[in-house]
Amino acid sequence: MIERARVAVVGVGNNVSALVQGVAFHRATGSLVGVCRPEVDGLGVGDIDFVAAFAVSDAKVGADLCDAVFMAPNNFPRITIELPPSGVRVQRGLTDASEVDRVANALTGAEVVLYSAPSGRPEVARAYAEAALRAGAAFVNTTSDVVARDPQWIERFEAAGLPLLGDDLTSQFGTSIVHKTLLRLLEERGLTLTSSYQVNLGGTEDIRNLASNGGSKKQSKLNALGSDQSTAGRIEMAPIGHIANLRSEKVAYLNIEAQGWGETSVSLDIKLKVDDPSGAAGVTVDLVRMAAGALRAGRGGHVPAAAAMLKSPPGTTA
Amino acid sequence: MIERARVAVVGVGNNVSALVQGVAFHRATGSLVGVCRPEVDGLGVGDIDFVAAFAVSDAKVGADLCDAVFMAPNNFPRITIELPPSGVRVQRGLTDASEVDRVANALTGAEVVLYSAPSGRPEVARAYAEAALRAGAAFVNTTSDVVARDPQWIERFEAAGLPLLGDDLTSQFGTSIVHKTLLRLLEERGLTLTSSYQVNLGGTEDIRNLASNGGSKKQSKLNALGSDQSTAGRIEMAPIGHIANLRSEKVAYLNIEAQGWGETSVSLDIKLKVDDPSGAAGVTVDLVRMAAGALRAGRGGHVPAAAAMLKSPPGTTA
Amino acid sequence: MIERARVAVVGVGNNVSALVQGVAFHRATGSLVGVCRPEVDGLGVGDIDFVAAFAVSDAKVGADLCDAVFMAPNNFPRITIELPPSGVRVQRGLTDASEVDRVANALTGAEVVLYSAPSGRPEVARAYAEAALRAGAAFVNTTSDVVARDPQWIERFEAAGLPLLGDDLTSQFGTSIVHKTLLRLLEERGLTLTSSYQVNLGGTEDIRNLASNGGSKKQSKLNALGSDQSTAGRIEMAPIGHIANLRSEKVAYLNIEAQGWGETSVSLDIKLKVDDPSGAAGVTVDLVRMAAGALRAGRGGHVPAAAAMLKSPPGTTA
Amino acid sequence: MIERARVAVVGVGNNVSALVQGVAFHRATGSLVGVCRPEVDGLGVGDIDFVAAFAVSDAKVGADLCDAVFMAPNNFPRITIELPPSGVRVQRGLTDASEVDRVANALTGAEVVLYSAPSGRPEVARAYAEAALRAGAAFVNTTSDVVARDPQWIERFEAAGLPLLGDDLTSQFGTSIVHKTLLRLLEERGLTLTSSYQVNLGGTEDIRNLASNGGSKKQSKLNALGSDQSTAGRIEMAPIGHIANLRSEKVAYLNIEAQGWGETSVSLDIKLKVDDPSGAAGVTVDLVRMAAGALRAGRGGHVPAAAAMLKSPPGTTA
The missing domain is CATH 3.30.360.10 (Dihydrodipicolinate Reductase; domain 2)
Structure with missing residues (x-):
């Protein structure tokens, strides 16, 4: 049996709620309804473990990830009758670059950092990318902030043998x-x-x-x-x-x-x-598995297979 | 300048109304709006002359084709302010096989017979195909009656060096x-x-x-x-x-x-x-030109390029 | 506290399913959502007891009413998590007039007979009306069969001091x-x-x-x-x-x-x-309470207040 | 035969285009399609003459009213094949209160001033109302600017025996x-x-x-x-x-x-x-005729019958 992908999430909004709940729902029911790729690099939909989470809202910080996903302003519905506790406490997200080391330490053991915060703060996005680099994890940027389409960042991740996927998610259906x-x-x-x-x-x-x-x-x-x-x-x-x-x-x-x-x-x-969050999660679940697969295969930098799921893959101008 | 395709129409319903009016409209205005193929085998949209027409309704028989297209139960709208007289009198269509020779004579000079009567009378469809064969014209069957998907008819048209296109039209957009x-x-x-x-x-x-x-x-x-x-x-x-x-x-x-x-x-x-009739005419105008083009090039029988415009091209079972 | 109306249902189709479930749902939750008249003649939505039920399908006969309402071809959804057993066994409905006495006996104690079988068998509808008369119950006909708009039947019910409501239900919203x-x-x-x-x-x-x-x-x-x-x-x-x-x-x-x-x-x-069945039940719940109210008040025959909820009230031709 | 109402229009936008064209269309065809009130105070739909027009756009000023209604940014379609010249030159509208006298002079002979300029310039609206008072004409305000719902203005028009209708039009259907x-x-x-x-x-x-x-x-x-x-x-x-x-x-x-x-x-x-402009014109045509009718009957001030066609009739707060 394959080892599950270990994923840290940054931002605990609707999209992460849909992702976390959908993975649990699949594990509980085996349902492949609405699933585009049952397997990616040998990883099934349920082969994802959430090992760390970061948020900035006071209410979410300190809560179990599985409670935090239902906190306002999140309004994605509860799709499973019961969501088992994750055992993952939400940690305070970084607000300036001086905190990169703290975050990098907290990422120990994570294979993939899923960056799913609100768009519009590129310096925060890059601070998390920096932390992923230091922690030896792949980085997936689902926001429109420029990270993975920046040649310098691609080069750094490539040099480190770490995959870099982004930027900006297309919806599964929209x-x-x-x-x-x-x-x-x-x-x-x-x-x-x-x-x-x-x-x-x-x-x-x-x-x-x-x-x-x-x-x-x-x-x-x-x-x-x-x-x-x-x-x-x-x-x-x-x-x-x-x-x-x-x-x-x-x-x-x-x-x-x-x-x-x-x-x-x-x-x-x-x-x-x-x-809307389901449309995002249905694509994110593939990106995260691609990232883990590439990491395990030692392929760093740009992941060409991800391009079709991104609005601004490398090569997109500005 | 290319010589216009000489087309005889069987049935003077809505679809023929749309075809006749649309060709006149194009000649008057040059408009290529809604036209899929401006040129087919060198023939433009306006390069079609209607040289004979057959109908069974008493009112239509004897009328100029350009008046007959507006007679009930036709209800396709008048799309051009004025439709010039065609000079073609609608002739009485055949009702049994004994009239094939009469029709064949009336087809003299036609390059293409466009069969556009109501579906559901295969023996009538075949009688017109027979007349086309005798008159040395290509045959286009836009009805669902079995003619052009019957291997025996393909063989006969092939042997005669005459193109046979059908059966049943797909709509341009539906x-x-x-x-x-x-x-x-x-x-x-x-x-x-x-x-x-x-x-x-x-x-x-x-x-x-x-x-x-x-x-x-x-x-x-x-x-x-x-x-x-x-x-x-x-x-x-x-x-x-x-x-x-x-x-x-x-x-x-x-x-x-x-x-x-x-x-x-x-x-x-x-x-x-x-x-609806526009959707049919927009495809018929291509089939008719393909038929004329193949005839002039000496290609008899099945016309592979037409298959995409047909619901039941040769090879369709039943 | 008011005594609940005692209702016998004829036909255990979707409309009865919606009625039975809706009453139970109201009792469990107190919800007045979608309820047009919270009280009719002092009777609340929950003040209805089902005391007898008749059906002709082998599967339904013998089953508890609360199981029978979910049997095919019924397809009205389950709107309450749990529907408590009613204690009412579905009895075999009559198929000819010789059975009127059997049914009348089975109606003992019922105040209202709700006739909710499929439309189109007027002789069956009238046999149940006859049984209601013999049993001393009001009769509500929600089908289009002619009963309550027939002056002779109105007269008989009036003479007996029993209310007669019908024919044919308007939907609450359609x-x-x-x-x-x-x-x-x-x-x-x-x-x-x-x-x-x-x-x-x-x-x-x-x-x-x-x-x-x-x-x-x-x-x-x-x-x-x-x-x-x-x-x-x-x-x-x-x-x-x-x-x-x-x-x-x-x-x-x-x-x-x-x-x-x-x-x-x-x-x-x-x-x-x-x-659809909800639209019917939302009106039926009012008719049934009006019928019980009129019965208790000793008003027999036509119930004018019901006319607005009926497609063919008395006075409708044919 | 009744004398036609003599109307001056302020603003030559889409709504006036619809009104002017609709009146001409009715005269040419007699059509009462879409007309709510064929007659108001004895005045038919065609019993309206446009006797003066004011606009601020350089292009429109000086043009015949019947040309000006088609000038940009107006985009209401041409609904009649031919709109006969009105003989009315569009005059320059006022831009400050010092011009009230000029406008009042230009209103000589008008029975009704229809104020149909863009909303949002209450001082301009009131300057035209002042000019109407001086010229002895009724005033109809179809904009949301406060005029006819201001008790002081009602009093002044009432004292002068001149009708005042407004403010703000409801659409005929929206x-x-x-x-x-x-x-x-x-x-x-x-x-x-x-x-x-x-x-x-x-x-x-x-x-x-x-x-x-x-x-x-x-x-x-x-x-x-x-x-x-x-x-x-x-x-x-x-x-x-x-x-x-x-x-x-x-x-x-x-x-x-x-x-x-x-x-x-x-x-x-x-x-x-x-x-949209048709929906406005269909109501304006009634207000204008009511205004003329009230003027001729010597009823000044508020016109109660108009209230149903207005969003902010007198009595509306702010």
């Missing part, structure tokens, strides 16, 4: 992939796009933050559709809306108007509802 | 392709399908006929989704509904329920609205 | 009321209806039966919209579709197209999802 | 009325609201402005639903989205989640598409 797939289908069939828009709503803290400063996100969402010259101005994004009652669910409305033969009209209206 | 594409996307992303259904509504005579005897059509719609063991019983078809006010438009509602990571639910609701 | 409300709103605001249609889907045995012989139901659905001269031909009904995976849920799609000022268009698309 | 009607229906039927949200999208300049500073509008939209204690926090508003390709159309998505009997769920999803 608005962008559905929208892009339908736009491409239209094009393949010879239809001419007239106009299209996308509305995104959700109830998590992430969405609340995005809703406050939505500008840059709109552009990244357009980029995700592969929008180019021919569609510029035809595809529009409504502002992201925070709807608290949706909790961890995300709702998107898509509209596509096109023309076919004789300029007659074709229209598509889509409502998509997904659980 | 419910099946959207549903299938989304089901495949789910699968690629590792989601597990829970249930899915499809509702189809429309206002044409075709739909009215299908609505009366929907049984077999349900199965063919399931087949079109590539439904197999793993999805058997999970995908269901509501009965086709005739809604007269939709006229030549077709509306479909799709629902897809699935599960992702941790068995959390994912749902997709789609409303699709297309113009 | 397609007809939503569609009708929106059409009326359009009219009030001066918009002109262009066209409208309704698609109804569901997964119960009732729906399966309706789907097989949908003709008459289409007309009754049009009637329910108050469709008249001015809207004739503008409102259409798609055939009812049986989608097994919906189980006891009902899905409706409504489309309304209208014109406003300057003949500009207004469109409304609605998807409605309800649990 | 999101608020549909949402409110459905929420009320749920309540009447005894369902318990769980959560609801509203998404509003549009392509006009008005929407672009609202999208930039949406805060206060969210609250007014909640108010329009009659949201109270019992629903506080259950109804949420997504930020208004400017989608340029919608042009003058407005799209709203509504979701309503509720619970019925046994706490089973009920859900409603609505997509509503309307033409």
